[in-house]
Amino acid sequence: MEFTRGNGMGNTSLHWRYAVKQFDATRKIPADDWNDIEESLVLTPSSFGLQPWKFIVVTSPDIKEQLQGASWNQTQPRDCSHMIAFAALKQVTEEYVDSFLQSVCDGRGVSMDTLAMYRQILLGFLKNQEGKHFEWATNQVYIALGQVMAVAASMRIDACPMEGIVRSEYDRILGLDGSQYGTVVGCALGYRHTDDKYALAKKVRFSRQHVIEYRE
Amino acid sequence: MEFTRGNGMGNTSLHWRYAVKQFDATRKIPADDWNDIEESLVLTPSSFGLQPWKFIVVTSPDIKEQLQGASWNQTQPRDCSHMIAFAALKQVTEEYVDSFLQSVCDGRGVSMDTLAMYRQILLGFLKNQEGKHFEWATNQVYIALGQVMAVAASMRIDACPMEGIVRSEYDRILGLDGSQYGTVVGCALGYRHTDDKYALAKKVRFSRQHVIEYRE
Numbered sequence: 001m002e003f004t005r006g007n008g009m010g011n012t013s014l015h016w017r018y019a020v021k022q023f024d025a026t027r028k029i030p031a032d033d034w035n036d037i038e039e040s041l042v043l044t045p046s047s048f049g050l051q052p053w054k055f056i057v058v059t060s061p062d063i064k065e066q067l068q069g070a071s072w073n074q075t076q077p078r079d080c081s082h083m084i085a086f087a088a089l090k091q092v093t094e095e096y097v098d099s100f101l102q103s104v105c106d107g108r109g110v111s112m113d114t115l116a117m118y119r120q121i122l123l124g125f126l127k128n129q130e131g132k133h134f135e136w137a138t139n140q141v142y143i144a145l146g147q148v149m150a151v152a153a154s155m156r157i158d159a160c161p162m163e164g165i166v167r168s169e170y171d172r173i174l175g176l177d178g179s180q181y182g183t184v185v186g187c188a189l190g191y192r193h194t195d196d197k198y199a200l201a202k203k204v205r206f207s208r209q210h211v212i213e214y215r216e
Numbered sequence: 217m218e219f220t221r222g223n224g225m226g227n228t229s230l231h232w233r234y235a236v237k238q239f240d241a242t243r244k245i246p247a248d249d250w251n252d253i254e255e256s257l258v259l260t261p262s263s264f265g266l267q268p269w270k271f272i273v274v275t276s277p278d279i280k281e282q283l284q285g286a287s288w289n290q291t292q293p294r295d296c297s298h299m300i301a302f303a304a305l306k307q308v309t310e311e312y313v314d315s316f317l318q319s320v321c322d323g324r325g326v327s328m329d330t331l332a333m334y335r336q337i338l339l340g341f342l343k344n345q346e347g348k349h350f351e352w353a354t355n356q357v358y359i360a361l362g363q364v365m366a367v368a369a370s371m372r373i374d375a376c377p378m379e380g381i382v383r384s385e386y387d388r389i390l391g392l393d394g395s396q397y398g399t400v401v402g403c404a405l406g407y408r409h410t411d412d413k414y415a416l417a418k419k420v421r422f423s424r425q426h427v428i429e430y431r432e
Contacts (some may be wrong), residue, residue, distance in 0.1 A: 011252055014259040036227055038428055042421050043230040045365060047379045051422050058431040107420040142355045146362025147260060163263045171417050174431060176372050204323040211255055215274040
């Protein structure tokens, strides 16, 4: 499974991408492409490998329109092909850690005993982060956001990262209220509308000299 | 500028990558590859385009060794080719916003007047986020971390994201104390050592059914 469509990953992709303002609502991401996007989400690296997230994929026209209303009426959730709500785990419980370690045992064919020390390290870390689990999990979610935007661009799939959303409204609409997860950020994926003038705007970044410092 | 080395971006890259435990200290990333990595950092998307970050690239053997000491003695900062410390802006001031808007004016050849409304939106957002600027900037930094790991993997450059660092020690060693930026996370880049047994460990992830939910 490699992305032979497009030009492959890299800076050409990163120059090509921009935060789409207007999606072409008639164009849908083909199933095989979407399959690759989902796999890249699953493969996202996270601290300790704990994957403290849920990715809610919204394609229902009705729910996408509700999400528009929960996004200051920005049209991307409604007009994109697939809208992802990135949700972070609110509290990393001992039970969660054990379910994670069980997945390691299952995946690698080792016994839980061999992970006893790792378990202690994890629980020590989490105790030390008490009260900040959601913030920590949110950081991990942003790794997923960064990766999926890069992967999508390499496939010439457009995206718009969306922080301008009402998280509590997203939680309500998506049925996350009362769950262990809370929405932190969104990402609309699909194809830019030919009328979207932002596609032509020159990309603006601080210079390399401004953002990179060296200790040589 | 496209990455024709490696297989291009995509899931093959994401399966190939892992969090390197032991780098080959004798191997250095070639200058042209590093140039591409730096450009990808510069191109990282951020909320409102504000780019609230500094990327400190460390190649000095002495400083890399100090960073090892500030990383619970993990060897990656010392043995990697290039160590990046990702620093986030502590406070997004009006002055900062204006320097950003000036870069937009310069880049797009428009006058500051045309951005007056955007300026008000930005300042309103930042006022609303008062006391949480560093947390918000940290989220943006994690987008950069996610993107650079994906880009590096597509170039078959190895990486190890490092949250297990003492941020205050990094700030002291890197001379960030008293600056507007604070270290939030590290990433060691280079090449895996042939002895690194973690390269052979089966990648463990929750199943797609576990982490993805649908609203269709």
